[in-house]
Amino acid sequence: MLPPILQNLRIPVVGSPMFIVSGPELVIAQCKAGIVGSFPALNAREGEGEAPLLEAWLTRITEELDRHNQANPDQPAAPFAVNQIVHRSNARLQRDIEICHKHKVPIWITSLGARPEVNQAAHDCGGIALHDIINNKFARKAIEKGADGLIAVAAGAGGHAGPQSPFALVQEIRDWFDGPLLLSGSIATGRAVLAAQAMGADLAYIGSPFIATEEANADGSYKQMICDSGAMDIVTSSLFTGVSGNYLAPSIRNAGLDPENLDKADVSSMNFSSSSSKPKAWSQIFGAGQGIGAIRDVLPAAQLVDRLDREYHQARTTLLG
Incomplete structure (x- = not known):
């Protein structure tokens, strides 16, 4: 059974939080369109001595969605989510937890480590906690440490992705977790959303298609590269963050590297501190999943959700018919 906050979405979709790309504009557009919008807390980076930008982002998102709901009581916005990177190098974690707790963030997404205190903070302010995992072992640990739900990051997902088939991963999790x-992982059409449900998932977690939207905080060349590329253009490498991830080969070539001959990096090189060079790296090396072959145009996020909704219900009708 899904918690109430996830039960009344237009279609069973959560927009995944994408480093640099996901900001208030995209989140607000996704939520108004009827799906969960999300962003990583670390995307809100203020200058030294400035007030926390995360505070301003949460205020803006909450107030704009409230205005939308008052004007559209029959079609209220979906809830939003904030992603917390709980890796030990994230020196901002405790501060960001406190800000999210203060603003009563409804959905918390945790990555790169399961932390009971983060789950408890979410529960204390009335929220739910979802943890992303790449295998069944990590899934069990996340639930043991208090997560309410799981995000199975399977092969083909953009950015940090797992190596396992979605069929295998969902099957093993559903053997013990209801x-x-x-x-x-490669979900870019409404048909794929329905397929995710058919194999046992409740919701699809979609990122890469939303890079090619007008509201995404991505360079125009990045958006166009999404539209021009397909699954064959995705390269899996640990070089850029220390953890295996999926990236666009053309962006790797543009950075002067050979996508077919990349060195490997150790997980110890992962760094999410404020002094990290990762934002620069991610702005040059573009993450994307294998499902981008379905993306051909840069659209407003609402139009992308319209397409997903249309395809999803057409697929349901075809299968039931």
């Missing part, structure tokens, strides 16, 4: 389960 709570909220989201699936990530």
Whole structure:
């Protein structure tokens, strides 16, 4: 059974949080269109001595969605989510937890480590906690440490992706867990959303298609590269963050590297501190999933959700007919 906050979405979709790309504009557009919008807390980076930008982002998102709901009581916005990177190098974690707690963030997404205190903070302010995992072992640990639901990041997902087939990963998790389960990995059409549900997931977790939207905080060349590329253009490498991830080969070539001969990096090189060079790296090396072959145009996020909704219900009708 899904928690109430996830039960009344237009279609069973959560927009995944994307480093640099996801900001208030995209989140607000996704939520108004009827799906969960999300962003990583670390995307809100203020200058030294400035007030926390995360505070301003949460205020803006909450107030704009409230205005939308008052004007559209029959079609209220979907809830939003904030992603917390709980890796030990994230020196901002405790501060960001406190800000999210203060603003009563409804959905918390945790990555790169399961932390009971983060789950408890989410529960204390009335929220739910979803943890992303790449295998069944990590899934069990996340639930043991208090997560309410799981995000199965399977092969083909953009950015940090797992190596396992979505069929295998969902199958193993559903053998023991009947709570909220989201699936990530090459989901770019409404048909794929329905397929995710058919194999046992409750919701689809979609990122890469939203890079090619007008509201995404991505360079125009990045958006166009999404439209021009397909699954064959995705390269899996640990070089850029220390953890295996999926990236666009053309962006790797543009950075002067050979996508077919990349060195490997150790997980110890992962760094999410404020002094990290990762934002620069991610702005040059573009993450994307294998499902981008379905993306051909840069559209407003609402139009992308319209397409997903249309395809999803057409697929349901065809299968039931």
